Amino acid sequence: MNLQHSSAGPPAPVRRPGPALAALAAAQFTVMLATSIVNVALPQIRSGVGLSDGGTTWVVNAYGLAFGALLLAGGRAGDLFGRRRVLVLGLGLFAGASAAAGLATSPGVLIAARAVQGLGAAAIAPAALALAMGVFPSGAGRGKALGVWGAVSGAGGAGGVLLGGLLTQAWGWPWIFHSVALGAVLVLAAVLLLVPRSAGRPGERFDLLGTVTVTAALTCLVWGLTTARGAGWTDGGVLGALAGAAVLLGAFAAIERRRPDALVPPRMFRTGRVAAGNLLMALLGSVWIALFFFLPLYQQQVLHSSALATGAGQLPLAGANMLGAALAPRIARRLGAATTVTAALLTEAAGLLWLSRISADGSYLADILGPSVLVGLGLSVAFVQLTALSVDGVPPQDAGLAGGLVNTTRQVGGAIGLAALATLAGSVTTGAAAHRTHLEALTAGYRAAFLVSAGVLAATAVLALLLTRRGPAPEPVAAAAPSAPAPVVPSA
Numbered sequence: 001m002n003l004q005h006s007s008a009g010p011p012a013p014v015r016r017p018g019p020a021l022a023a024l025a026a027a028q029f030t031v032m033l034a035t036s037i038v039n040v041a042l043p044q045i046r047s048g049v050g051l052s053d054g055g056t057t058w059v060v061n062a063y064g065l066a067f068g069a070l071l072l073a074g075g076r077a078g079d080l081f082g083r084r085r086v087l088v089l090g091l092g093l094f095a096g097a098s099a100a101a102g103l104a105t106s107p108g109v110l111i112a113a114r115a116v117q118g119l120g121a122a123a124i125a126p127a128a129l130a131l132a133m134g135v136f137p138s139g140a141g142r143g144k145a146l147g148v149w150g151a152v153s154g155a156g157g158a159g160g161v162l163l164g165g166l167l168t169q170a171w172g173w174p175w176i177f178h179s180v181a182l183g184a185v186l187v188l189a190a191v192l193l194l195v196p197r198s199a200g201r202p203g204e205r206f207d208l209l210g211t212v213t214v215t216a217a218l219t220c221l222v223w224g225l226t227t228a229r230g231a232g233w234t235d236g237g238v239l240g241a242l243a244g245a246a247v248l249l250g251a252f253a254a255i256e257r258r259r260p261d262a263l264v265p266p267r268m269f270r271t272g273r274v275a276a277g278n279l280l281m282a283l284l285g286s287v288w289i290a291l292f293f294f295l296p297l298y299q300q301q302v303l304h305s306s307a308l309a310t311g312a313g314q315l316p317l318a319g320a321n322m323l324g325a326a327l328a329p330r331i332a333r334r335l336g337a338a339t340t341v342t343a344a345l346l347t348e349a350a351g352l353l354w355l356s357r358i359s360a361d362g363s364y365l366a367d368i369l370g371p372s373v374l375v376g377l378g379l380s381v382a383f384v385q386l387t388a389l390s391v392d393g394v395p396p397q398d399a400g401l402a403g404g405l406v407n408t409t410r411q412v413g414g415a416i417g418l419a420a421l422a423t424l425a426g427s428v429t430t431g432a433a434a435h436r437t438h439l440e441a442l443t444a445g446y447r448a449a450f451l452v453s454a455g456v457l458a459a460t461a462v463l464a465l466l467l468t469r470r471g472p473a474p475e476p477v478a479a480a481a482p483s484a485p486a487p488v489v490p491s492a
Contacts, residue, residue, distance in 0.1 A: 016194070017135045021145055023190035024135070025152045027091065027128040030183050031121045032156025034063065034098065037164040037176045039296055040307040044173040045110075055107045061226040062111045066118025067125075068411030069218040073211045075126030075404025076263055080206055083127040083134075083198045083400055087191060090123025095184035102177030113177075126403035131195055133399050147325045150384040154321030154376065157292060162318075165311030205261035213255055214263065217248030221412060225419040233423065264405065267395055274402070276467040277390030278409040283460040284345070284382055285410035286417025287352070287453040291375065293418055294425065295355075298446045299368070302360055302439050313364055313372075320376025328384035338468040341385045345461035348378025352454035356447045360439040389468060417456070421449040 038045065038059055046056045078086040097116035104110035129149075136145045167175040224241030231238055256262040269275050299305040299313055324344075332340045351374030358367045390406040391399075429445035436444065 019194045020135050020196070021132060021148060023187065023194045024128045024132045025148050026183075026187045026190060027087065027124050028149060029152040029156040029159075030091075030094070030180065030187055031125050032153055033160045033163070033183070034094075034117055034121065034180050035067075036157045036160030036292060037180065039292070040161055040165045040300070040310050041168040041173045041176055044168055044307075048173055049104060049107055049110050051107050051110075055111065057226070057230060058111050059114055061223075062114040063118040063121070064411065064415065065219065065222045065226065066115045067121045068118075068222050068408060068415065069215050070119055070122035071126060071404040071408045071411065072214055072218075072263060072401065073404070074122040074124075075130075075400040075402070075407075076206065076211070077123065078127035078130055078400035079397060083130045084191070084195055085198075086123050086400075087127035087131065087195075088188060090120045090127065091184050091188040091191065092120075094120030094124060095181045095188065098177045098181035098184060102174040102181065122404075125407055126400045129403035130399040131198060133396075134198065144329065146384050146388060147327075147329055150325030150328065150380050150387070151322040153383065154325060154380050155318050157318075159314075159318055161292070161296060161314045162311030165307035165309070169306065169308045207256075207259060207261045207263040210252060210255050210259060210263035213248055213252040217245050217252055218408065218412065220248060221245035222415045225415040228419045229422040229426075264401065265398070268398055268402065268405070270393065273389050273392040274394060274405075277386055277388075277392065278406055280341075280460060280464050280467065281386045281390055281406055282409040282413030282416075283456060283463075284379075284386060285413035286420075287348075287456055288379060288410075289414030290418045290421045290449060290453060291352070293422070294446050294449050295368070295372075298358060298443070299364070302358075302443055302446075303362065303364065305364070313368060316369055317372040317376040320373045321380040324377040324380030325384055328381045331381060332385060337385055337388070338465060341382060341389075341468055342461045342465045344378045344381035344385065345457050345464060346378070348375050348382060349454045349457035349461065351375035351378060352450050352457065356451035356454060358443060358447055358450070360437070360443040386464075417453075421452060424452060425449040 042056055042059065045051065045059055051059070074086065074090070094117055097113045097120060101110055101113035101117065104113055132145055132149065163179065164176050167173075167179060220241045224238050224245060227241070228235070228238045233239075256264055295314075296310050299310045300307070305313065328340070328344075335343070351371040354371035354374065355368070387406065390409075391402040394402040425445035425448055427445075428448040429441045432441040432444040
């Protein structure tokens with residue numbers, strides 16, 4: 001299928017790159033905010049709309065499913081049809097869906113609105129990334145932009161928990177969606193004012209067959225993994241979805257080898273670093289998403305913290321995350337990319353190992369504050385460096401696709417990790433319930449999840465040391481080199 005489009009012409013020079021980057025970073029912040037803002041409000045949402053247990057999980061899953069499955073398509077659409085145009089359309093769709101979610105009075109409308117939110121986010125994230133690359137095409141500014149992107153990504157994830165608790169307690173759960181809608185409208189206005197137009201690529205084909213195939217594959221995979229948490233790994237629907245994903249991914253690989261207009265062209269992997277970076281980002285994502293799932297549960301279910309107190313408890317983690325992202329370029333220049341990645345992963349692993357010592361009669365100050373700071377520092381520095389590695393050497397015309405690819409691997413890695421760790425935690429809790437109190441059994445499950453997460457990150461650190469020492473290090477955060485460094489990719 002040949003989808004013709006007009007070019008907006010060459011991008012206008014960016015006279016004020018700082019405000020443009022701020023607008024693009026705000027778009028990324030909004031996407032991350034919508035990912036986490038519902039977590040502490042799920043009990044109120046459930047009673048307010050009349051959701052079942054399964055329906056409550058889909059308030060989270062519908063967003064993540066659409067987001068993860070459509071990121072590749074969103075990234076490629078931006079490359080071909082103009083990234084600013086796709087970003088604007090994505091923000092408009094995102095704002096409308098957020099408002100609809102806040103007005104929902106039935107489970108079906110709410111879950112559908114969350115899915116459309118995910119669709120908008122899949123257009124926003126890779127387009128904003130690619131536009132940020134255009135604002136800072138090379139030099140030391142790219143490293144600073146990379147740090148800003150990492151900071152807002154972490155702040156959006158942790159800040160969403162705080163804002164969700166505050167709004168739910170003050171005005172009720174609909175306002176968590178209304179606030180996101182308002183934020184998206186403000187970001188849309190900022191993008192229109194501050195971000196220059198970007199050209200599409202007239203005459204190039206959009207790989208519709210490859211897009212449909214990989215989207216269906218990712219949908220089956222993410223749906224199967226998220227459903228497995230409740231239905232179990234032996235459920236027929238879960239096994240069928242995972243088998244379908246395997247078949248469709250095989251078909252996608254076969255299709256891409258034969259198409260000159262491939263959705264994921266082979267040139268993406270010529271440096272050898274893209275595959276390594278995406279693998280490591282998937283492993284980091286498997287722990288990252290699970291952390292923000294289990295930590296609020298422990299605070300609310302075991303420590304009996306309110307929604308607001310749970311959100312406020314994320315502030316030290318968010319602060320450490322922003323500090324680490326700001327310092328990451330400086331650290332990498334001093335230690336080198338390979339050492340920085342490895343040390344960051346080990347720092348986060350140490351924080352998770354510390355969290356594995358939580359107790360049923362613990363407290364926030366004794367059990368959470370210290371490890372949260374370690375986790376925030378390690379997570380942000382690792383994210384910045386692995387982002388650079390994941391897109392190192394990618395041709396400029398594929399910048400949007402590169403952003404979609406690394407976000408896809410992070411989302412899929414997160415779905416796999418959360419499904420596996422939730423199953424592990426549930427099994428440990430069930431086994432402990434026979435000879436421990438309810439709170440002790442819950443705590444045992446969370447401890448097991450944090451301990452395994454620490455082990456995964458320690459293994460990832462070893463793998464990163466091996467992979468990142470092959471060939472020259474990615475430039476954007478290692479030095480202010482004259483050649484173009486790797487771009488920034490949104491997270492969490």
